[in-house]
Amino acid sequence: MVSKFISPLMGQTCPLPSFLIGAASALLVLQLPRGYCQNAPEPAAPATSGQTVADVKTYGAVGDGRTNDTDSFNAALKSVAEAGGGTCVVPKGTYIISASGITAPHEPAVSSDVHLVGEGRSVSVLKVDGMPRNHLLQCDGDNWTVENLTFNMGDYTPSVGLSAITCKGNNWRVGNCAIVKSGRWGIAAFGGNNWSIEGNYISRTVPGARPATGAILVSARSGVWSSHGRVVGNDCDGAGITFSGDNGIIARNEVSRSGFGSGIFVQGLPSTHAPTISGNICSDGSSGYDAAQGGGWWSVNGFETWAPNSVIYNNIAHDNDGGGFAIGGQNSIVVGNKSYNNGRGRTGHAGFVARVNPGKGASASHSIFIGNIAYDTRYPSHNATQDYGYVEQADGVTDVRHFGNDYNRNRVGAIKSQTQGGSELRMQISPEMKNRLKALAEMADLPDNLRRVVRECLTR
Secondary structure: OOOEEEOOOOOOEEEOOHHHOOOOOOOOOOOOOOOOOOOOOOOOOOOOOOOEEEEHHHHOOOOEEEEEOHHHHHHHHHHHHHOOOEEEEEOOEEEEEEOOOOOOOOOOOEOOOEEEEEOOOOOEEEEEEOOOOOOOEEEEEEOOEEEOOEEEOOOOOOOOOOEEEEEEEEOOEEEOOEEEOOOOEEEEEEOOEOOEEEOOEEEOOOOOOOOOOEEEEEEOEOOEOOEOOEEEOOEEEOOOEEEOOEOOEEEOOEEEOOOOOOOEEEOOOOOOEOOEEEOOEEEOOOEEEEHHHOOEEEEOOOEEEOOOOOEEEOOEEEOOOOOOEEEOOOOOEEEOOEEEOOOOOOOOOEEEEEOEEHHHOEEOOOOEEEOOEEEOOOOOOOOOOOOEEEEEOOOOOOOOEEEOOEOOOOOOEEEEOOOOOOOOOOOOOOHHHHHHHHHHHOOOOOOHHHHHHHHHHHOO
């Protein structure tokens, strides 16, 4: 069947726009690695439901960068929703959107089975008209997508934590979009199951400020946390990723110049359990306001996770003002990560830190570190900044095991306050931990050298 769309101006059907044929009409079935075996739901659904296709220009949108096109977007999206789903097309152009957003507060612009699709980044642009008073694009429902669009947020910094795209529901996808000049959050997801934020570019060019800010936020909806959410392949410049939820995947993201919180910050219990964090790079984190650290300005770490049963492998943290990896979740597996040239902001930082938070009952106890490397390329020069390879933060961290790590070539020393001493395995691995390591060793994206060291560890 040939897809058609209805023109409200002419009352006739028109052919599907050429840039959608064979691409957005099928809307890119999500191709993601399953990650660690505990996090293996079905991919987010492709946008195949519904035959209705509405072009925003047939609803009066101009896209000349001067005319306010908010009402046209609202009308086009509403028509697709009322038809039971379909695709809303955004051709090439710059579309001015009111500071109040496409729809009123708490009213979704993109609902179930609706797919908002542009011609590509920097081609189909939505630009906010003044200081935001609402989320620019609110999405709420199941099986919806937003793809191939740029959102220009104009460097405005609203007094509340608004976002360019707000995401709610299940089985949705935001992919291949750009959010530029973001003042608060680029993409914010609340609750939901089996969704994906993939392949987006998000930039923040104004300094960190209150309230919290970042590129991507994953939080709860009405007290219910997300499950099997995926944040994959995003490029975040000037802002980081904050994640909470069960069995999530955070993979292949690049975070640079984060000025608030850590480059990738993963919450702990009760919100977050068993995330997989792999193939990410966090670099050049500076300093910024961090409410979680008592309301002061703090040096930014590359990675920080408090979730128990985390699997953290093949990531890189370098040239951050704070440390490289801060691990605070029990029973975590930390394998094959690289941390170098961190600690630019103040002394005392390390490549890897096993942390404890007595107030929340969280610590890195019963975790295992395998095949990691931490160093400063300037060692032994006086301008080296990464003090240690590995540090245990305080009393309360117990039974942390190490195998095949290289914590040498740091400014002060290799290890500080390690309970077991050295970098070798000192205690028997529990059956549960062995099973998790065996599963990791079978992962297709685990480099062969890391696979070998994990298997060698299992023989001890």
